[in-house]
Amino acid sequence: MNLPHLMHQYLQSPLVEQLVKRVNYADAQQLYLKNLQGSSAEFMVSAVFQHDAGKDLNHLIVLNDAEEAAYFHNTLENLTSALDLFYFPSSFKNRKNFRLLNSSHVMLRTEALTKLSGGGNKKIVVTYPEAIFEKVILPGTISSNIISIKTNDTIQPESLMDLFVMYGFERTDFVYEPGQFALRGGILDIYSFGNEKPYRVELFGNEVDSIRIFDPETQLSERKLLQVNIIPNVDILPDTAGADAGEKISLFEFMPENTVVWLKDWDVIEEKIKTQESDFESFLQLQSEGYFAKQQDEEEQHILKSVSAADFISASLLLPILQQKKLVEFGFKPQLTKEELVFETRPQPAFNRQFELLIKDLKALEGAGYSIYIFADQVKQLERLHTIFTDLQTEIQFTPVGTSIHEGFIDHSLKLVCYTDHQIFQRYHKYRVKQAYNKNKALTLKTLRDLQPGDYVTHIDHGVGTYSGLQKLEVNGKIQEAVRIIYKDSDILYVNINSLHKISKYTGKEGTVPKINKLGSDVWNRLKEKTKAKVKEIAFDLIKLYAQRKAQKGFAHAPDNYLQTELEASFIYEDTPDQSKATADVKRDMEQEAPMDRLVCGDVGFGKTEIAIRAAFKSVVDGKQAAILVPTTILAFQHYKTFKDRLKDFPVTVDYINRFKSAKEKKETLQKVKEGKIDIIVGTHGLLGKEVSFKDLGIMIIDEEQKFGVAHKEKLKTLKTNVDCLTLTATPIPRTLQFSLMGARDLSIMNTPPPNRQPIQTEVQVFNQDFIRDTIYFETERGGQVFFIHNRIQGLAEMSALIQGLCPDLSIGYAHGQLEGHELEEKILDFIERKYDVLVCTNIVESGVDIPNVNTIIVNNAHQFGLSDLHQLRGRVGRSNKKAFCYLLAPPMSTLPVDSRKRLQTLEQFSDLGSGFQIAMRDLDIRGAGNMLGGEQSGFMAEIGFEMYQKILEEAIKELKRSSFKDLFKEEISKQDDFVSDCTIDTDLEILIPDSYVESITERLSLYTRLDNCEDDNELADFHLELQDRFGPVPAAVEDLFTTVKCRKLAVDMGFEKMTLKDEVLRCYFINKPDSPYFESDLFKNVLDYLQTGTNKGRLKQTGKVFLLVVEPVKGMEEMHRFLAQMHQTVLAKPVEAAAP
Secondary structure, eight states, rough: HHHHHHHHOOOOOOHHHHHHHHHHHOOEEEEEEETTTTTTTHHHHHHHSSGGGTTTOOEEOOOHHHHHHHHHHHHHHHHHHOEEEEEEOSSSSSSSOOBBBBBBHHHHHHHHHHHHTOOOOOOOEEEEEHHHHBEEEOOOOOOTOEEETTOOOOOOOOOOHHHHTTTTTOSSSSSOOEEEEEETTTTTEEOOSSSSSSEEEEEETTEEEEEEEEEETTTEEEEEEEEEOOOOGGGGGGGGGGGGGEEHHHHHHEEEETTTEESSOHHHHHHHHHHHHHHHHHHHHHHHHHGGGGGGTTTTTOOOOOOOOOEEEEEEEEHHHHHHHEEOOSSSSSSOOOOEEEOOEEEEEOTOOOHHHHHHHHHHHHHTTTEEEEEEHHHHHHHHHHHHHHHHTTOOOOEEEEOOOOHHHHEEETTTEEEEEHHHHEEEEEEEOOOOOOOHHHHHHHHHHSTTTTTTEEEEHHHHEEEEEEEEEEEEEEEEEEEEEOOGGGGGEEEEEGGGEEEEEEEOSSSSSOOOOOOTOOOOHHHHHHHHHHHHHHHHHHHHHHHHHHHOOOOOOOOOOOOHHHOOOOOOOOOHHHHHHHHHHHHHHHHSSSSOOEEEEEEESSHHHHHHHHHHHHHHHHHOOEEOSSSSSSHHHHHHHHHHHHTSSOOOOOOSTTSSSSSHHHHHHHHHHHTTTTTTEEEEEGGSSSTTSSEEEEEEEEEEEEGSOOOOOHHHHHHTTEEEEEEEEEEEOHHHHHHHHHHTTTTEEEOOOOOOOOEEEEEEEEEEEHHHHHHHHHHHHTEEEEEEOOOOOHHHHHHHHHHHHHHHTSOOOETTTTSSSHHHOOOOOHHHHSSSSSSEEEGGGGOOOTTTTTTEETTTTGGGGOHHHHHHHHHHHHOSSOOOOOEOSOOOOOGOHHHHHHHHHHHHHOSTTHHHHHHHHHHHHHHHHHHTTOTTTTTHHHHHHHHHHHHHHHHHHHHHHHHTTTTTTTTHHOOOOOOOOEEEESSSSSOOTTTTTOOHHHHHHHHHHHHHOOHHHHHHHHHHHHHHHSSSOOOOHHHHHHHHHHHHHHHHHHEEEEEEEEEEEEEEEHHHHHHHHOSHHHHHHHHHHHHHHSSSSSEEEEEEEEEEEEEOOSSSHHHHHHHHHHHHHHHHHHHHHHEEE
């Protein structure tokens, strides 16, 4: 509400009036706006754009680089919420390579050009030098090459598809990125270049039944449209597209006559275009030498066939065009314009998070009659500011604005103050640019989960085998589909699609081959039993410890006060929802009497340390001490620095002990701890020694728990039975494991990455000395440092000598894990203290050395690393609010094996933090879970695969809770008295997804698996809708498949282990253990009652040891479901009624 009011003041201002008037003159006016600071330029553009007199104008704004343009675009969007506002990027992926296109950028360019060519006014285009360097095609050419489709039109799918192919679209199974189309039955999906999401056209015969937009990631429809325009990639139209298709002009000439051109700094823009020109010349040079011919990558469709000088415009030619336009400059000083309008704005001062200064400043401005506006994306931030003001007992009248601008400013002429919250709190401000979806991103994640023939799978009853595809089998004349698994000696096992949940993809350490089991031997069962026994021992200890802790009393901390709020507000990133939840959980635990024992898991850079700082601080505010225990000396020193920095404005003393301190210093420190003069102590396992005594320890925080030995953990247990304890670990623990360990301790999981962490720019490059030199100098010139990872100890010294040769004036150190402890520490410490500019090292840094000043990492021979290693390494940079770079050096892509190539490409696309979580999950799983419960069971892991291990662990814990710890888990047990965990269904009906419905085999398998894992009816219903949406109306065979899943759920509730439906007879088998408690339970009694009173179809029968229920006639799945549902309703409702009177 407050924004319109503010904009109104701008529209009224005399300077804006004058500006609008000048721009509207018929002849080309050229003006310089002097003194526009911060984001005031965006306000000017918005004011002119929204002014009544400016409604016939178009605007083209050229900034100095892509990032500035993106920020400018976002700020304009927030101020005007205009629809005709376009970000116009350059089409290429990398700066010096004029062949590789970036499909998102091509899409954005096409969208802007199409909208502009349609005519009309009031459009804004925001761009930067590299983008205006490329010419664009004529407006007429665009409008004549649009294919439009309306609802209720009659179309010829065949000829339409020929047209698509002519325009360079390609046909695929599923549509993931611009320029693809797919036809499945009556559904036509197409991804136009003019829209950020693809369209789905549903045909009824040849008539267009409906048109919807769908999301390429989930492949689900979002909303309906009446008509769509499909736009080909306008930069590469075929020759058939018209006579002048090849002709190109500059963007300035493309824009309509009445366009105002806004320039930031012409000298910078010109310089950049000149750089582009020379880059282009060297590119042509290389191309003529055939440098790119060998790099031709068969999978890359995004390659320009040919590039010529005619596609680009030089700076010298741009200038005369510019001088005939209406020009407004708003940069550092005027270069093309004579007349100026003088503004009085000042940038927002930096307060370095000192709120006293901020308040003093605002008070002064308020006193001078200025109105104060504070901008923030998130309402929570504004509330935070408010809390801080009230805590510091000041009343400042500020108007909150719930949107963000990039930089704050003070406007003296209008007496306005516009401050931004990210500058007050000093955090990184993230910009958003529309992204086309990228198929590799979608596919890599899917292929990790999907089974491919040749993959190893584990079957819960038969062990490890090789998956070899889906096969159709005939059962009583009906066709069914099954999964074929090959075991030792070419034995074949067919798994019914209703039992897919019994098989899981085998995950072991990457690159190791599992032993394949023999069908029918008891090796597998023995192995399972052995593992279970082992797991039980471990679980037993954990649960026992938990029981002891629950019985004890500790210290209850007081609720938060203003100090806590202030500490949290000064955190430079926004809290993620997971992080706030974890913080709240920790605080709640601390405020209770029973001692806390909480484990916090989260990926690299997800803000675990921040939680630790808040917890420690809470304890200190209550007059207690906090101890932070870390595995390595370096980490101790680093945490000490982090804590000290975060708490420097608070009355807290922080110190550390590790082996950098001499014995004498150590002694002094410990003495202070004993006297309570030190509030927070950080240290390695030295903290557990006998000589350490605390005055009043309130909380114990253990970081990177997985790296401590068993003995240390024992020592900890004795120390912490009645102290609050918080454990942090980075190894993401898969979900089922957490649930099962829930018995042992409380757990918080952080899966979402911090929102305003900068994405790390990742590029794959060939080893090239010039490139390495440029990169290193670029980083050191902005005051940063560089990691160079080279994973061969033998060549390290030579490598650092080579780099020293390239950069003679920089200091270069090297480090690896085989150095003596103190040497290694010294090297890393010198690096932290900036004695070296470049550290050449093996991948020892992946285990958690955080050096905020390092913002470039170069990985040599990147193709030899696993995905998660690379992700961990990349997580070492981009930890401050500077832009970070990660370069992966590898041989040319075309020479690499497919999987290495995929790996590197995946990394290049997942630049955001946390997206890597999904990738790294796979092999972190395996490494993490081994040492989670002590050292010895990783052997089992390798033999039975990871998911199987989890299943066994879950069973073991369930059994323990039922037997040895009955009293402790009373409520839990009463809730879940399920006698069978699973039921298999076998029928002779045709139950499958027909080929005609879903063609692709992998897609079918993935649908089967997903259907099998649907938890409840809601999920089933959603899944049903999805199938309808993606593949058209659901056929009967698939409907039956859904019914089967529903039946299975009902059967499990009633205690059936297996059901078969053959020749219209339904047989339900009871539990195959005569001594099972099931037969004495109410449930079984109710089943018997029901058979006598509720139905006349069923009878009981015993064959040998097996006890079963026979129901006939049952004509099909629907009838079976009806019978079971009715029985389920009666049987499970009984005990409740009985208890009522």
